[in-house]
Amino acid sequence: MPFLIDVLDLRLADAERRSPTGEGHPASGDTVASVLALGRSDVERRQFLAASSGYALAALGLPDLDSITRRTRLQSGGAVRVGRGEVAAIRQMTRALGDAAAELGGGHARHLVVHYLNADVDRWLNGTWTEAVGRELYAATSQLVHLAGWMAQDEGNQGLAQQYYAHSYGLAAEARDAELSATALRGLAVQAIDLGHRAAAVRLSEACVDEAKHLNDPKAMAYYQVTLSDAAAQDGDRRTATYYLAASQTNIERSTPEPGESWASHFSIGRWAHHSGMILAQLGDYEAAQDHFHHALDIHGLDRRRSRAIVLADLGTVRLRQDDVDGALAAWHEFLDCSDGIRSVKVEDAVHDMRARLARLHGAAGVAELDDRASAR
Known part of the structure; x- marks a missing residue:
């Protein structure tokens, strides 16, 4: 967290921010209330701020690390009781909707993700749960919200995507889940890379790698390191790009192929080969880039049509x-x-x-x- 404060210049959660629709207001500091308001605004098809490098950083307020504990003390007896079954349901829905999006693109069925957030997850977040269940609930919701961001980005709605990624980060940080926090930062970093915001992309990628530094998961580390390599290559920093590309290769080669529940756990050797090929092409090594693309096509099976395309x-x-x-x-x-x-x-x-x-x-x-x-x- 100190790295994020220093490098990304995060402001306290009660600082004044701008709303997703562009209207200034004092933020409540309540990530749950804020993400649910975002979901409702999305359904109402309000206009969202255009994506910008400055907004990507400003949207990341400091998470409220006592949020879950405080909510367990303030829960009302009439609220719906929530357990691990509801958490499992969120994870299963995120996986099913994510599989469809990976196959057909983010423009398909994004409204289903947002409707699920508003209709079911809303009740559970505002329900009655233990602190342990609350952390799992926040983490599962973080992944669902990240999916909403990815789909919005793939649909071309960059400002909305930034908002979802920022809220995914807040929920993950409040759940004290370093991997999901790093993944949300990666989402913002990749978006900054795609939009050509070079300095912001490097800063976000560095923060992503730093957030994950204590993880004992080589696949996740490869996922974040190749993103920093990509950002550095775009910024013209060949030394950093090649260093983190090599580091990511070491990690992906020692990872297990089986995917888990999280976004990072689905980072396969085939996806790594594609990302690496793009970095190598940017560095001017077209022969190696083409080899990596063939490798990606051969071993990915590229089971997702969007990825293969x-x-x-x-x-x-x-x-x-x-x-x-x-x-x-x-x-x-x-x-x-x-x-x-x-x-x-x-x-x-x-x-x-x-x-x-x-x-x-x-x-x-x-x-x-x-x-x-x-x-x-």
Whole structure:
């Protein structure tokens, strides 16, 4: 926590912030009340602030580490009783909805996640529970809220995604779950990378790695270290990028392949290979990047169509940078096959990027056919 305060310049939870819809108000410091208000605002389709590097950091107020203990003292006798069965239900719903989003994109069924938060999780968070159950409840809700953020980001609603990630962090920190706290910070870091906010991406990635430093989980550490490598590569810091890329490889190679319940536990060697390939491409090592993409496609099984489609799009781009036009067109044809029906801004951005590159290849064999396919999506 001291690292977060110093590096991210976090303010006390009772400091004045801006609401998700852009209206200034004194924050209550109650993460539960705040995230439920966010969910209601989402359902009402209010306009949210656009994503920015400054807002990503300012949204992270200091968590109230006594929140759970205080709520157990203030619970009313008439509230619904909550136990580990309800916690298990949240985890199962998060897993089911997350599996669908990973396959079909965040644009599919995000409203179901938010409705579940508002209809069921709301009652449980405001119910009666023991301190031990409360910590599990906050942690499970943190993962559900993180999913809402990921889906909003994949749908193109960046400001809303930042809000969900910030609340996911608050819930995880109040549950005293370092892995989930680090994962929420990673969500903000990846968003900053995607939006080109280089300094914020590095700061958030560093905070993410620091938050996880006491975890005895090589897969989680690889998940966070490769993010810092990515941020450093985008910032032009080759030394830091290569250091953390090597560290992440060491950790992913000593991790167990079986996924667990958390986001970090689903970080596979295939996903690592894709992330690493993108970093290597950014560093100019296109041969190694292409090898990593092939590795990702071969061993991932890439069981998720969205993930496989994005790797194929990236593979086409790297092949084109190596002047392998035929190879690029082949990868992009497969990308279009795989991405059919997926609702993801990342996939749509890949289509637009591909078509921009095709425009510069006007007249080359096969280009017009591929462009026609892309325009018909």
